Amino acid sequence: MVLEELTVRLNDREYTNWLKAGRCLLILKTGLHPFTDHRMRAHHRDLLNQHALLSTPCETSSCKPIGNKLSSPCGVCSEWQKVILRHHRQPGATINWANCFPPHWRTDHWEVAKAYMPRGQAKVRRADQCDAAALLNLINYCRCFWSVDPKLVRQVIQFRNELMHSCELRVKDDWIRHYWRTLKHFVQQLSDVPQMATVGQQIEDMLTVDLSICVSGVDRVDSAGPLEGCESDFVSQLETSAEKVSQWETELLQEMLQEYLHVAAEEDGDAKAQDPEQLKRLQSFLQANKDLRERFSTELQAINSLEVKERGDGSDKRSRHTLLDLLPCIWKAPHVLTYRLQHSDSGWYLQDLRNRQEKFGTLESLIDHYRRAPSPPVGMAPLTDPLDKTQIPNYFLQGTNQSHI
Ligand SMILES: [Zn+2]
Incomplete structure (x- = not known):
């Protein structure tokens, strides 16, 4: 039974912590979409007003990055490039030009936004297609978000990375407490954004609800541990069903898998070695849970074919890979x-x-x-x-x- 397996997982407090924390990132993302989109649109408009050349179409219609470099762009794209660099909050940081299609910079504010994001955004067209990490990086790096404390954004990014790269898919109560405090401060910084009030409340609700109780259908708020004392009647207000919790879990695992598979599929050797250990752990986790094994059968096949590819690369590489597998856990x-x-x-x-x-x-x-x-x-x-x-x-x-x- 799917429900039985889910219930077992949710009885593991640290796994549930991980799931709730991941859910909070998805909630945060829904609030950041309209905010970042609106702010980037205004920024793009300002750029066009301030620099006459930027309103001119790309001279070749085909300027594009090769690898992560934008070499020999036309005069217009070159000007866009300079302006994008000038509005970077951390001059000297790597810019992922591979995310962008320069001829679209003139007409598409989001094409400009993508220059400030982690790699892997080339196919993204709109704000609502971006995950929390992409939006947080945009806020961290683009000067049009000057009103948001970059230190705070980086703290949220760090928590996000720890969560998504957690070897065990588990986090401790103490971690959750710090995470919650940081998210609260971050949401407060954006208090003038209408959607963020709802986001703040939803995050609090998520971190105080006892998901195992939701699944077994009894209304009770978690009263143990560090979240004690939260005055939330979330459970009675929201009919959280097992299907809903299961859906949250699927979305989060999906996002992790996509990230790992994307990195693993990249041709860049360093990128390939970045997360093999997590991918393996995730693979073992999915295989050990019958319901997840069935739900993610396509992704598991993709992981298997990657492994076959790795094995086909020769024994030297294989032994190197064994050691590289260990890197993520000591990466930090x-x-x-x-x-x-x-x-x-x-x-x-x-x-x-x-x-x-x-x-x-x-x-x-x-x-x-x-x-x-x-x-x-x-x-x-x-x-x-x-x-x-x-x-x-x-x-x-x-x-x-x-x-x-
Ligand atoms: Zn051009």
């Missing part, structure tokens, strides 16, 4: 440490410590173990500290078989 760590890893029939271990240290079935469990270990083995830097070469015994640094993890 301030330092990258280098260890020599070995593999035997009984598992992975740190070379030179094999007689004294444990072996692990997976590299992940090895990393996890040493990261959590209260005191690292003698001669080995703890995984959370920077590597100081002078502190490492010479025999650790010899040889060429070092793996960067």
Whole structure:
């Protein structure tokens, strides 16, 4: 039964936290659509009024970026390019020209907006086709949003990234508390936007409702944990059905899958290696839940075909990929440490410590173990500290078989 499986998932508090937090991003997005669209439209109009040349059509009708660069554009597109750069809130930051079709800059305000967004927006035509990350980046980078504190926007973006790249699809109560506080401040900053009042309320409702109770059909607001004391009668007001919760879950998982598959399908080598671990975890998660396995059968097939493609790329690449798989989980760590890893029939271990240290079935469990270990083995830097070469015994640094993890 679909409902049974959903109920089991929603009894996992941290998974439910993850789901609610993700739902809040989708709610936020609905408020940001009209706001960003309206503001960009006005900005575009101002640009046309201030710079006569910008009202002239592209001289070639075919100026387009190659890769992420806009090389040798016509005079008009070149002027647009300069103006877009001039209105960037962080001069020097990368601009994703690949998102844009320059001949449309003159007539389409959203084509201009896309220059300030993360890559992957080339096919997007309107504000309501953008996800929260795209809109938040636009606000962060385009000067026409000068009234919004960029620090606050970046905090929301950071929470969003942590959530969407969460290895376990789970977040803790403490995380949710900070997230909620940040979202509240952000929504308050946009208090002059009519839709944001509703968004603020809906976010509060979402973070205070107990979804497991909604699914089992009993009206009760979550009274445990950090969300205690919220005065919301959301549950009694809104008939949240299992189908609705299931739909929220589908939308969120869909968005994650699209992001991962998009990144994985990109030709750029670095991009390809960015999220393989999350994609694998998501794949395992979907396969372990019968209802999700059926709902996302097409996406799971796409993941499988990507894996086959990877395997067909040769053994060297495959072993490199195994290590790159681990990167996302330590991506945000301030330092990258280098260890020599070995593999035997009984598992992975740190070379030179094999007689004294444990072996692990997976590299992940090895990393996890040493990261959590209260005191690292003698001669080995703890995984959370920077590597100081002078502190490492010479025999650790010899040889060429070092793996960067
Ligand atoms: Zn042009």
